[in-house]
Amino acid sequence: MYRYDEFDHHFVAERSTQFRGQVERRLSGELTEEQFKPLRLQNGLYLQLHAYMLRIAIPYGVLSARQMRQLAFIARKWDRGFGHFTTRQNIQFNWTRLEDAPDILDALAEVEMHAIQTSGNCIRNVTADPYAGVALDEIEDPRVWAEILRQWSTIHPEFTFLPRKFKIAITGAAEDRAAILFHDIGLKIVKGPGGKTGFRVYVGGGQGRTPYVGLPITEFIGRDRLLSFLEAIMRVYNLHGRRDNIYKARIKILVNALGLEEFRTQVEAEWGKLDKPSIDLPEVEQKRIAAYFAALPLKPAPTKDARIDARRRSDEGFDRWMRLNVLPHRVPGHAIVNISLKEPGKIPGDASAAQMEVVADLATRFGNDEIRVTYQQNLVLPNVALRDLDNVYDVLVKADLHTANTELITDIIACPGLDYCNLANARSIPIAQEIALKFADPVKAEAIGPLRLNISGCINACGHHHAGNIGILGVDKKGTEHYQITLGGSPKDDAEIGVIVGPSFTAEALPGAIGTIVETYLSRRTDKSETFVMAYRRLGKAPFRNALYGADAPRGPSDKKEPADV
Amino acid sequence: MSEPTLLLKPLSPATTAARLWTPAGFVTDLWRLTADDAPFPIDGRAIVSLAHWRAEQPALLATGLAVGVLVEASDTLDPGTDNLERLRLIALNFPKFTDGRAYSTARRLREEFGYTGQIRATGDVLLDQLPLMLRSGFDAFEIVNAPTIAALERGIVPAVHHVYQRTVTRDASGWQPRTQR
Numbered sequence: 001m002y003r004y005d006e007f008d009h010h011f012v013a014e015r016s017t018q019f020r021g022q023v024e025r026r027l028s029g030e031l032t033e034e035q036f037k038p039l040r041l042q043n044g045l046y047l048q049l050h051a052y053m054l055r056i057a058i059p060y061g062v063l064s065a066r067q068m069r070q071l072a073f074i075a076r077k078w079d080r081g082f083g084h085f086t087t088r089q090n091i092q093f094n095w096t097r098l099e100d101a102p103d104i105l106d107a108l109a110e111v112e113m114h115a116i117q118t119s120g121n122c123i124r125n126v127t128a129d130p131y132a133g134v135a136l137d138e139i140e141d142p143r144v145w146a147e148i149l150r151q152w153s154t155i156h157p158e159f160t161f162l163p164r165k166f167k168i169a170i171t172g173a174a175e176d177r178a179a180i181l182f183h184d185i186g187l188k189i190v191k192g193p194g195g196k197t198g199f200r201v202y203v204g205g206g207q208g209r210t211p212y213v214g215l216p217i218t219e220f221i222g223r224d225r226l227l228s229f230l231e232a233i234m235r236v237y238n239l240h241g242r243r244d245n246i247y248k249a250r251i252k253i254l255v256n257a258l259g260l261e262e263f264r265t266q267v268e269a270e271w272g273k274l275d276k277p278s279i280d281l282p283e284v285e286q287k288r289i290a291a292y293f294a295a296l297p298l299k300p301a302p303t304k305d306a307r308i309d310a311r312r313r314s315d316e317g318f319d320r321w322m323r324l325n326v327l328p329h330r331v332p333g334h335a336i337v338n339i340s341l342k343e344p345g346k347i348p349g350d351a352s353a354a355q356m357e358v359v360a361d362l363a364t365r366f367g368n369d370e371i372r373v374t375y376q377q378n379l380v381l382p383n384v385a386l387r388d389l390d391n392v393y394d395v396l397v398k399a400d401l402h403t404a405n406t407e408l409i410t411d412i413i414a415c416p417g418l419d420y421c422n423l424a425n426a427r428s429i430p431i432a433q434e435i436a437l438k439f440a441d442p443v444k445a446e447a448i449g450p451l452r453l454n455i456s457g458c459i460n461a462c463g464h465h466h467a468g469n470i471g472i473l474g475v476d477k478k479g480t481e482h483y484q485i486t487l488g489g490s491p492k493d494d495a496e497i498g499v500i501v502g503p504s505f506t507a508e509a510l511p512g513a514i515g516t517i518v519e520t521y522l523s524r525r526t527d528k529s530e531t532f533v534m535a536y537r538r539l540g541k542a543p544f545r546n547a548l549y550g551a552d553a554p555r556g557p558s559d560k561k562e563p564a565d566v
Numbered sequence: 567m568s569e570p571t572l573l574l575k576p577l578s579p580a581t582t583a584a585r586l587w588t589p590a591g592f593v594t595d596l597w598r599l600t601a602d603d604a605p606f607p608i609d610g611r612a613i614v615s616l617a618h619w620r621a622e623q624p625a626l627l628a629t630g631l632a633v634g635v636l637v638e639a640s641d642t643l644d645p646g647t648d649n650l651e652r653l654r655l656i657a658l659n660f661p662k663f664t665d666g667r668a669y670s671t672a673r674r675l676r677e678e679f680g681y682t683g684q685i686r687a688t689g690d691v692l693l694d695q696l697p698l699m700l701r702s703g704f705d706a707f708e709i710v711n712a713p714t715i716a717a718l719e720r721g722i723v724p725a726v727h728h729v730y731q732r733t734v735t736r737d738a739s740g741w742q743p744r745t746q747r
Binding site: 007010011014022025030031035038039121151152154155156157158159160161162235238239243273274275278279 | 642663664665666667669670671673674677678692694695697698699701702713727728729730731732733
């Protein structure tokens with residue numbers, strides 16, 4: 001993985017000193033809260049309902065064991081002993097104090113981490129395929145370019161006060177596991193003319209109150225011109241993105257207002273005038289960064305292990321975990337291990353300091369020192385030898401980290417909701433807990449098959465409800481929490497925005513409604529190979545709607561495609 | 567976006583008479599902003615609105631006096647018709663420090679239009695944004711924020727010496743010194 005050199009170390013140390021000074025000036029009253037706010041936000045510090053929240057960048061979701069141990073240390077020393085992994089592959093601590101923030105940043109700098117640009121109207125943490133570098137279906141490792149983009153976007157002087165936040169995701173694999181079509185810019189590494197790799201660039205995807213699927217602005221841009229091309233996109237957005245209305249300020253609104261053709265014309269005109277060699281990365285520097293991500297020297301091993309196979313036959317739980325959470329690695333005899341942070345009844349994405357240390361120890365002992373965070377708020381050990389899988393599993397069992405539910409209905413993405421967030425209309429966490437408990441029986445959950453269920457506590461859609469096969473949106477209806485259900489969304493290559501199925505439900509009625517939807521799917525699917533989203537696309541909304549509201553239910557105004565702002 | 571009760575009581579932003587700062591320190595501002603309907607000063611060094619410059623270009627040029635232009639964040643300069651090379655100063659206004667459009671305009675002026683006169687930041691110009699402005703091509707700063715002026719008088723500029731991009735100042739970027747090793 002990437003290691004800081006002297007330059008990066010100096011950069012982060014300098015930034016930390018700068019922020020310490022800003023905090024002192026705030027505490028002394030020299031800076032007003034209004035003036036301090038963008039400064040603290042660009043250092044990851046939010047003011048939530050009960051306390052300051054510090055969000056720490058985990059660039060493209062890659063962590064070393066040492067870094068994970070330091071996060072556990074921070075959780076114990078400055079928070080309440082746990083941390084929350086987020087949909088930007090970051091971690092946030094919900095109970096920090098302003099005065100401690102500079103010390104936390106120093107502790108992070110010790111392990112080559114920071115909180116820069118985890119919030120604010122700037123380019124946020126670049127996210128990537130969590131299986132980067134190890135997936136079977138990969139064309140090229142996207143971490144190299146994610147790291148290049150991290151450096152390029154870090155305190156970019158022109159793009160630190162954009163109209164709104166800006167999110168970039170990148171994948172180098174055939175299957176999109178980074179939801180790139182729901183990003184301001186989505187990058188897909190593809191083979192271009194002459195077999196050289198470059199990027200297909202999507203622009204204007206996003207969720208929030210006006211969801212859009214990203215559109216291709218170019219089918220291919222060479223590696224040597226990626227940064228200048230992105231700089232042209234950013235400049236057109238910075239100059240022309242709306243600044244009069246926070247809800248219309250994302251690039252998706254500009255792209256949609258201009259139309260893709262006109263937006264592309266403006267970007268290409270800007271790009272034509274840029275001094276590209278001063279922006280684009282020299283080949284030698286690309287190679288220097290790529291060297292950090294060289295494939296590990298893993299020895300190919302037999303793909304069958306008698307001990308593991310025997311254990312699978314005798315231990316149903318282990319066998320299920322192997323089926324659901326363990327994926328093949330590109331090196332035979334090795335595996336990708338998903339560690340679920342979605343034990344039914346627990347807060348999705350939360351990990352205790354002790355659990356973080358368990359994962360760190362596993363990475364040290366069995367995982368070649370690497371850990372990944374997924375945008376679905378789980379962890380991954382990307383490099384585990386097949387013969388060690390039973391040992392890894394036994395350690396996970398002791399730490400309650402062995403839930404076998406990757407991409408099942410209980411693998412819920414949920415925002416913090418009204419329990420923490422001052423924007424929320426409704427609680428998300430208790431809803432996630434109740435739904436997960438309803439489907440806690442692992443046999444039942446596996447029988448339902450792949451089903452992405454996402455929950456947002458408000459229209460800002462931090463819980464990705466638009467992209468859920470089943471999406472749940474918390475709304476405020478005359479002072480009580482209600483939940484609107486959308487169906488048919490998908491975050492993958494077949495990206496789609498979910499459609500509202502009908503009137504919203506109370507918190508009490510919601511788990512029953514989800515149960516009805518699932519029963520309807522199970523009774524109507526052709527066979528087990530037809531997943532929920534496939535069945536929904538074949539059947540449409542009607543059978544689900546009829547099951548929920550009765551066949552005679554009036555078709556209300558909420559039948560329109562775009563979720564209402566209620 | 568509403569925020570809960572603050573731990574600290576915010577002070578109202580303390581503003582004071584404008585001071586002009588450059589990387590060399592505070593300097594006397596010889597320029598004055600001239601309203602569209604006011605007479606052009608006989609010794610020049612007047613900053614006029616972009617609309618006035620566009621309307622009265624021949625007359626203003628005929629005086630032979632130094633002219634500057636105030637550009638609002640929403641304005642788009644046209645190098646073809648705005649005769650930028652005849653302007654000694656271009657002031658880019660920050661209506662709020664969170665409005666980042668002028669950063670792009672400044673870089674365009676320096677890098678695309680080859681503008682070499684003074685690029686002045688006016689409006690909501692605060693200490694913590696000065697490094698970004700310097701790196702985007704600004705070289706003079708009209709400041710009314712009292713804590714910012716006080717900090718600059720004490721010699722404090724919150725510079726980040728390690729940067730990853732070259733931009734206008736042709737900073738030794740993160741990858742440049744590395745590749746030269």
